[in-house]
Amino acid sequence: MRWNAKLLVSLFVLSNLLVSSFSYELIVKYKDSSTMQTRSISSLKAKNASVSNVRSFKYAPNQYKIIEVDEANAENVLAELNNDADIEYAHPNYQAKLLIAPNDSYYVSDSYYRGLFDGYGAQVAWDVTTGSSQIIVAILDTGIDTDHPDLVGRCLTQDWKDYGNNDNNPEDYNGHGTHVAGIIGANSNNGIGATGLNWNCKLLPIKVFTDAGTGTSVQAIDGIYYAVSKGAKVINMSFGFYDSSNNPLFFEGAMQDAINYAYSNGVCMVVAAGNEDLNISTYKLTPACNDGGSNKIIGVSSLTSTKAKSNFSNYSSQYVDISAFGSIIYSTYTGNSYTVLSGTSMAAPAVSGIISLLLSLDPTLTPSQVMGYLKSSAENIDAYNSSYTGQLGAGLVRADNLLSLFQGSKSSTQNTEQIIQYYNYPNPVESAILNSNSTTFFAEFTKPVSNANISIYSITGRKVYDNNVSQSASTLMYHVWDLSSSGSSLPPGPYIAVIKATVGGSFVTKYHKVLIK
């Protein structure tokens, strides 16, 4: 009985995290005697002032009672009830919530299409938020069919821009941009057509391609600055340019300046990795490879519905941050129609849509924070991609995990613990004796930290690595440790990685075990 009580108390606490609201009522089942019921309830009320009311169910047997208790003493009362010899069990009255499932016709009728949303955990995420109209997602593309019944009312028509044709008509006559827009934010739960990942965000069409689908970096650069000026929180860029001349300015010039500008203004940029089945660490393209040396943009690879890399998708251990479904994607199209397209162009807007859900909960999140949450909540897809391990970013983007992680970290900030989590991956680490090797340290703090120190010690306490990690003030920290950077490789064995940081005026230290194989 004592263990049952502990279990129920744990469930009681857990329920606060899992359900959106909780009424402090307890359901009690008595053993069969009515006189025992009376005595037990009376004694409980007499002993415990926090029990304010007792009532019966309407139709359930009289053996069951509903007890109202003060919030502060709920756990104690629950434990007391479960230790009462007259009571078979007691547990909280959980408040149920309907899972939101959109009624869009294609979502209802097509299990493949619905399965992609399930892969993102979208239905669970929509229970948390379906998005906010305060969040603007800029779409740098071929424009948007703003009259499409599944997009009508969602576009910021007064701010739209056409850099592709140098006019102010960003209507889409190509179809690409409209398809991208539908993935991010098609009108949902309206009984027709497609479903958007974000049901409420505003879409800002910035046409940077001609109707034939051609464009140059000039339009793209202008489009980025314009999106920032109009308050966009996310910029989706489902395009790329290769540079055959290997000119370094291709990745350091005006495009990089524009990306740096957007990043410094707190705008998340989501970019398609390209569709040539190439490793873009070698065959670079812009803007996917314009990370500015510090991961300023979110590069997206494409997956099939089985979570394997799409055969066309580019990949990279350096420039791809996350993956999403991009094969055979149904979405809105020009002429009030719908169609199926494939490409990393379709994967990137899924990530943009999911990020916009996160930003609906907290628009103040910085791009580095978003990146941290995104990567930390991704689903490991190594098992489906043995030939591309580490080349498809952190894995499949998961909306449910993302929002859950964010909410969990927000509630954790109430704790006195200043470092919420601290770990490295992979762990164990392969030895660097024969090949260069690295591992990434990640830390999440309760408050922004501009620099932290990571030191690594052998098990007897010999310092073998020391690095000051400077970054723009953020609650998330990433640091890649190259095991062979000191010139001599560390031998296999267990090591202790110590992080020290000043968080909100307090100096904190945390330890973590690293194993080198």
Next chain:
Amino acid sequence: MKNIALILFLFTISFPVTSIRSDVMYDFLNLGANARIQALGNTGLVNATDAEAVMYNPANLFSYPQKNFVFSLNPLYFDSSHMYLFYAMEPSIVDPYSKIGVGVVRFSIDGIEERGSSSSALLGTSSASDVAVIIASSRLITYSTSVGFSFGTIASTYKSSSNDFFMTFGVNHLANELRMKLNSTIQIYNNAGYKLSFGGLSYLSSQIIPSYVIDMYSHNRFSAMYVSLGLEYVISKQMKGFLGYNRDQLSAGLGLALMDNTDFNYATTFTDLGVRHQFSFSMDLTP
């Protein structure tokens, strides 16, 4: 001459290009055997005179063995534990000039979080452990000089490579009417170069015994040298105090003679990872 040149050439190109931080190789062995040695700054080269000499300097097995059985089972920081057991004996009454010894050292650490290469998701927790088995022999070659040899093999639960081994050659010489001790070893690892050690100890009085050890590590491009210092103070017949310094770490300890044939030793070591507490028992099991 051509053959010599060819051998030298082959020797040169067979050298691996990677160098290893051999000063932290098999670091669990640096946790020490016999807490007294840890308290004395890990100066086992000269101060290991009980059965733990099997690991530190096999030549010392013969020179002045006090207790022929040493053991400890010691929980340490970060969910780790350290166990060792050493035993030394005379192999035959026919040959009073030689001794042999054997020892096993085990280190384990629990609660290592496992994560994959591209995802931060926690896959589970695991443990890792290392076990070293060492055998040694020592022989007295003059009344004041002994030599020793030991061979150790190390197995680890987490390494993908095959087992490692090491050999130690040691010399122990007593000088100045046995009031001074000069020791040296060379320890050769099968895949991490070698360690050359020199050390000395002097009986300044019957109560004060300072000691020092110089360790030089080398593996390809990596080299390092460290100095360790120890000071033993004999408080009484039943009690000794220890102080030590070893590579930026200070240590101290206490030795108690519990019975005629049993010592209890305790060491505390101050490290950047926190304070380490270690203890051990030494016994004389000679019939």
